[in-house]
Amino acid sequence: MNKLFKFSFAALFLGAALSFSSCSKKDDPTPEVEMEEPQEAIITFTKLDASGNETTEKTTVEFELGEHNHSHTSAVGTRADDHSHDAPHIHLDAGAKYRMAIDLLRDEKNINSEFIKAANVHQFFFTPKDASGNVMNNFVKYTYEDKDANGRNLGLKGTFEVLTTGESDVQVILSHGLDKSKVNQTAWMYPGLANIGGDTDMDQTFELHVEAD
Numbered sequence: 001m002n003k004l005f006k007f008s009f010a011a012l013f014l015g016a017a018l019s020f021s022s023c024s025k026k027d028d029p030t031p032e033v034e035m036e037e038p039q040e041a042i043i044t045f046t047k048l049d050a051s052g053n054e055t056t057e058k059t060t061v062e063f064e065l066g067e068h069n070h071s072h073t074s075a076v077g078t079r080a081d082d083h084s085h086d087a088p089h090i091h092l093d094a095g096a097k098y099r100m101a102i103d104l105l106r107d108e109k110n111i112n113s114e115f116i117k118a119a120n121v122h123q124f125f126f127t128p129k130d131a132s133g134n135v136m137n138n139f140v141k142y143t144y145e146d147k148d149a150n151g152r153n154l155g156l157k158g159t160f161e162v163l164t165t166g167e168s169d170v171q172v173i174l175s176h177g178l179d180k181s182k183v184n185q186t187a188w189m190y191p192g193l194a195n196i197g198g199d200t201d202m203d204q205t206f207e208l209h210v211e212a213d
Contacts, residue, residue, distance in 0.1 A: 036111055038104035039065055041202065043172070045090070045098040045160060054099055059090050061206045088206035092162050093213035100142070100160040102172075112156055119148035121177050122201070124155025125190035128168040128208070135191055139168050140208075142188040152180040153188075165210050174202035 040063065047057040092098065102124065104111050115122050128136040141161040144153035155174075173190045178198030187193065 036106050036114060037065075038106050038111060038202070040105040040108075041065060041172075041204065042103045042105070043206070044101045044103070045092060046101070047093070048097045048099060048159075052097070059092060059098075061088050061090050063088070063204045063206075065202065065204075088204070089209070090206060091209045091211060094162055094165045094210050095213055096162050098160045098162070099145075100158050102156050104156075115156065116146075116154070119146075119154045120150060120152070120180065121198070122148075123153055123175050123178060123180060123183065125173045125175065125188060125193070126155075126160075127171045127173070127189045127191060129171060130168065135189060136166075136168050138163055139166060139210075140170070144188065148180070150180070152183070153185065155188075158188075162210050165212055167210070168208045169205050170208050171205045172202065173200055175199070176201040 042063075043061045045059040047055045047059075049055055102112075104115060126140075126142050128139045130136055140163060143159040143161075144155055145157045145159060146154045148154055171190070175190075175196070175198050178196040180196070182196045183193060
């Protein structure tokens with residue numbers, strides 16, 4: 001009787017342990033692996049010649065991003081023949097075309113490859129606005145030069161064409177988790193795209209001054 005009792009107790013204890021272990025595994029979901037968030041964004045404008053080839057004239061604007069990339073903390077605009085500014089402020093030439101390239105960095109390392117791998121759920125948009133916040137439709141023109149696996153636009157690289165002289169605040173938005181099938185392939189400004197869904201990973205603005213070449 002004593003041996004039977006010990007055996008039954010041991011079997012009961014083992015069964016309870018296995019049941020607890022099984023439940024624990026079900027209750028502990030596998031954590032989702034998140035992409036690294038960029039701490040810095042650098043936008044480089046390289047002037048193109050009449051044949052569309054890159055020249056040595058480059059203009060950059062740099063953003064120090066918050067941990068969640070939603071708040072602007074600082075930016076610096078530079079040009080070879082211009083002084084740097086404390087505000088995000090750059091000068092480009094009217095009638096000129098530029099190759100516009102965006103580099104996303106974390107811990108001083110380029111992490112563009114992560115966004116290229118997840119290009120199907122990311123897209124940059126660029127919206128020029130006047131001092132009152134109104135969209136300036138005929139001030140600049142952007143053409144995407146990179147695509148995701150489905151042939152839809154990304155925006156790490158493109159052609160930025162300056163159409164006229166003047167000033168504008170250019171808003172740069174990186175949308176994440178959007179439904180890209182709802183975005184017209186020719187659309188590069190963000191307003192009017194409220195139905196695409198998703199979140200905003202980056203929302204930064206730089207001041208653009210355009211002068212006659």
